[in-house]
Amino acid sequence: MSATVSVLSEQTTNPLNSSMLSDIQSGRLEALSAQEILTWSIKNFHPRIILSCSFGNPEGLVLLDMMHRIEPSSRVYVLDTGRLHQATYDLIDRVRDRYDKNVEVVFPEAQAVQTMVNEHGMNLFYESLEKRQLCCRLRKVEPNRRFLANLDAHVTGLRREQNVTREEAPKVEVDSDGRLVKINPLVDWSSDDVWTYVRANSVPVNRLHAENFPSVGCGPCTRAVQPGEDPRAGRWWWESPDTKECGLHVDDEADGSGI
Numbered sequence: 001m002s003a004t005v006s007v008l009s010e011q012t013t014n015p016l017n018s019s020m021l022s023d024i025q026s027g028r029l030e031a032l033s034a035q036e037i038l039t040w041s042i043k044n045f046h047p048r049i050i051l052s053c054s055f056g057n058p059e060g061l062v063l064l065d066m067m068h069r070i071e072p073s074s075r076v077y078v079l080d081t082g083r084l085h086q087a088t089y090d091l092i093d094r095v096r097d098r099y100d101k102n103v104e105v106v107f108p109e110a111q112a113v114q115t116m117v118n119e120h121g122m123n124l125f126y127e128s129l130e131k132r133q134l135c136c137r138l139r140k141v142e143p144n145r146r147f148l149a150n151l152d153a154h155v156t157g158l159r160r161e162q163n164v165t166r167e168e169a170p171k172v173e174v175d176s177d178g179r180l181v182k183i184n185p186l187v188d189w190s191s192d193d194v195w196t197y198v199r200a201n202s203v204p205v206n207r208l209h210a211e212n213f214p215s216v217g218c219g220p221c222t223r224a225v226q227p228g229e230d231p232r233a234g235r236w237w238w239e240s241p242d243t244k245e246c247g248l249h250v251d252d253e254a255d256g257s258g259i
């Protein structure tokens with residue numbers, strides 16, 4: 001593995017202060033590269049910053065690799081919905097071994113999932129948008145919110161070209177409650193940029209990508225795509241593109257939109 005550089009030496013605890021807010025609000029960070037954004041973020045927030053990685057998209061693994069090179073003790077977590085593919089679980093363990101890194105696994109609240117399944121069935125998500133959103137909310141959105149409540153910042157692999165709902169995503173933003181900083185270092189990357197980095201750095205990725213799964217989510221809600229199809233066509237393929245979000249990247253899903 002290539003040499004790593006620690007940025008922790010000069011660092012103390014860093015709550016969101018006026019200097020950071022000024023960096024964010026001025027738009028200055030938008031001009032920085034992905035590695036520069038991550039260096040700024042880790043310097044300001046580590047260890048209260050964490051990478052959100054689904055282990056189902058190459059973007060998260062690219063960021064994990066970059067963050068590990070900047071700071072070997074950088075943190076990563078995965079939401080285990082209980083319905084992930086075996087290939088995703090295998091990749092989590094591969095990453096643990098390759099980087100000698102603890103992947104923090106976050107589970108949904110067992111009682112809430114049990115009640116939902118007993119009320120609506122095992123495969124409720126196929127029955128209506130509302131039931132699919134309920135499942136995503138209980139298995140993803142609420143555990144995610146609970147977990148991030150104790151942190152200052154999180155890093156995501158969002159790219160603007162992934163979906164109509166992501167076209168306006170900035171590189172750094174503050175959530176609507178003004179407390180949690182969201183870092184999106186790859187927003188201006190193309191899919192080719194991502195795969196070039198993966199190949200150049202031998203980054204481990206989900207083996208289902210080689211079976212025409214560009215994006216790997218939960219087993220029942222992901223399928224392979226045909227040549228020429230939109231890369232996200234395999235996620236919740238029975239829904240229209242403007243509802244295809246699980247809610248993790250939507251500020252206010254009070255009306256259920258985007259979950």
Ligand code: SF4
Nearest residue numbers: 125135136139218221
């Ligand atoms: S992607 Fe499907 S199985 Fe996974 S949480 Fe959402 S609805 Fe449930």
